[in-house]
Amino acid sequence: MADEGKGIRPTDEDLIERFQNGDLYAFDLIVKRYKNQLLNFIYRFLGNTEESEDLVQETFLRVYRNRTAYQKVAKFSTWIYTIAGNLAKTELRKRKRRRFFSISELGYNEKDYDIADDAYNPERDVDSRMKEEIIHQQIMALSPKFRQVILLRDVKQLSYEEISKIVNIPLGTVKSRVNRGRLKLQEKLRYLLER
C-alpha cells in the first residue's frame, strides 16, 4: 500500500478513500498536508489569524463528519477549498451583520504565528515585511469576489478550471475576475511594484 514513509506519496484522492474506509491515519496525513495551505488561504481572505485558524479547524471537522459525501469525480483539493471558502464567506457575512471592524483585520495580529521553516529568513529586512504587509492590506481592500479568485490563482496557484469549480462560476468569469483583480491591485501597488 502507498505510504508516505516509504517515499511513495499517496495522492489526496488515495488518502480520502482510505479515510472513508476507516483509516484514521489517512485523515491525519490530510490534515498535515492542508493545514497551512488552508490557513494561508483563509487568513488572506479574512485578515484575522485566530479566526482563520478556527475556520481551518472547522473545515477539517466537516471533512471528518462528511467524508462519505466526497465523490472521486472531483479533485479532493477542490472539495476542501470549497468547504474552506464557504466558511470564510459565511464568516465575512456575519462580520458585516455585526458591523465589526478591527485594525487587526488589516494585517498580522498580536498572536505569534510562526512562519514555515522553509520560508523563514532571518535576514529578511524591515522593508520586505512592510511590503508584504502593504500587499496583504491591499488584498484585503479588494471586494471578496476578486479577493477569493486572486488568492486561489496567485497565492495558492490553482488552475482556472479548479477555481471555477470551487467558486462555482464559469471559467470565463474566473479569468475575467482574476484579470480585473490584478489590474486593481497593480494600480494600488504601483509605487511598490515599479521600484
Added chain:
Amino acid sequence: MKNCHQFEELISGYVEGELDHKSNLLMEQHVRECQACSRKVKNVEALCNNLRELPELSVSPDFENILRARISIENKQRRRLSESLFFPWQVRVPVYGISFALILLAFALVFPRVSNQKSSVPQAATDLQWKGGQVVQQNAASGSITVYPALDREPAINIISQHPSKFLSRNSEPTIASADSTNLLAQNENLDELVYQTSY
C-alpha cells in the same frame, strides 16, 4: 482596431502565455507602442511574483491536538445520543411514559396558575413595578401596595417588556416600605395576590 481598454482585458492571458498566436502578436505590438499598457503588463508580472512569494503562515503548534480533542468530543456526543435512542424497548417505554406523565403533570400544575395570574394582573399596568424580584403595584389612593409574588415567569416578563422603564433589576432595593406578614391586610385564595398596608 482594439483600444487600450480591450487590450487591458488580455493582460493576464498575455502574462500567463495563454493567448492564441494572433492575439499574442497584437498584444506584443500594442505593448511596444503604448507606454501605459506596457507599464501595466510589467506591474502585473511583478504583482504575480510578489503574490507567489508571500510568506506562508503556519498553524499553532497545538493545532492537531485541539482538532483531535474536538473530534473525540463529537464522537462521544454522537455515541451518547445513539445509545439513548437505541435502548431496548423495555427501558425506553417506561422512561418515555414517565417523562410524558411528568410533563403533563407540570403543565396541569402551571397552567391554571398562569391563567389565574393573567386574570388577576391588571391590564392597564401602568403603575406596576418590579422590586426585589417581585411584581408590585402601588395603590396611591389607599396607601397600600399589592404584591404578585408568584409572577416570576412569563406573565411578569411580558409586563416588564411592555413597561421597561418601570422596572428595577432583581437586586435593587425596594424604595417603599417593605411588605411583610406584620402589615399584611388581605390575601386571595391562590396566594398570588397579597395586599399590604404601607402608610398609616
